Amino acid sequence: MASSMGTLDRSVVERIVRQVAQEYLGNGKKSAAPTLVVQASSRHMHVCRADMDILFGPGTELTIDRPLHQDGFYAAKEMVTIVGPRSRIISNLRILGPMRPQSQVELAFTDAIMLGFQDIPVRISGDIAGTPGAVIVGPKGVVEMKEGLIRAAIHVHMGPGDAAYYGVTKGDRMKLRIGGEAGLTFNNVHVRIDPKSKLNVHMDTDEANACGLHLTKDIELLK
């Protein structure tokens, strides 16, 4: 190779350098799209330290059942029962770890209807002010959540490099096109950026079932 270097035209070298630089900086149209993982989140709970103490006993910790796609997050072995209006229940509600400052329950709308709720608000995780509450039953005690029931808005986790690639910033909305027989395009995918995040869309089970997420690999994230 070295012996042939002298024969390369200057414009060819420039083009190669430009392509490589584009790939590194993520600005170029020709750089490969980042790998996109799209997942359905089943109903689950996030639990705070105080509620963990009540539900599972003082000082107890969550135990890892299965790691999630994002580093450091996991489905815990611990599960609870949620009691909705008119005493309808869903048992085996999985807790996701690690613990958080505030307890929160994420349900698909179908789950909420099953529990007897007329409606639950579509919110970004953590934004629970004014949302409905519910009674949570654990093996060691009962917590009456005053608020914290949400239907999680469809969202995409990404790192700063992914954000640069797509040209988006925190709080932007993107589109996610799902192909196939039940194909549809989600028009309000919230962008969440964190240096530790892998590119990853989370939707709920209603959304996954509506679009037949299991049926297709023809998926595209669009600005």
Add this chain to the structure above:
Amino acid sequence: MASSMGTLDRSVVERIVRQVAQEYLGNGKKSAAPTLVVQASSRHMHVCRADMDILFGPGTELTIDRPLHQDGFYAAKEMVTIVGPRSRIISNLRILGPMRPQSQVELAFTDAIMLGFQDIPVRISGDIAGTPGAVIVGPKGVVEMKEGLIRAAIHVHMGPGDAAYYGVTKGDRMKLRIGGEAGLTFNNVHVRIDPKSKLNVHMDTDEANACGLHLTKDIELLK
């Protein structure tokens, strides 16, 4: 009116005739969009005469519980229980009338999962060849359906006038944009044309819950 006819300018008459013609022919950009009714269909069954005889007794007829939006169709008082793989059941499965040449069960994918199916195919109503079957239990007998379980593809019923307005023909796919916080666009809405049909989109409960159909009036049917 007749006495003032003589005073109308020829151009005014021409404009009126053109507008009326456009409305009748549905070709004019200025004709008002037809009224669109979008509805979620809960899981239900269509029953044939032979199965009706077994499930509810020889010669029995369906009784109207509530008329549906399309003239001549209704939710019947009659309900059955469906038994899926691994003996999981859904009871109170509503029958829609009138009777049809073939029995058919329409489930949302969430319902199918609840019943223990790995998957059920997305089909247009009536296209049941090669689909899974199930055991149906009625008050007078049990039917083992060999096939007929589908997830109904999202579709729009319309008359020839609506079809002319949108510029579509039978078998075309349209888009249905749902606004609001959980907004999305269905990209494969099957067009079904019948002279007796009112303009009416049918989606299943997964689709309605995913898009928050109850949350918005910002809905648009697009070619």
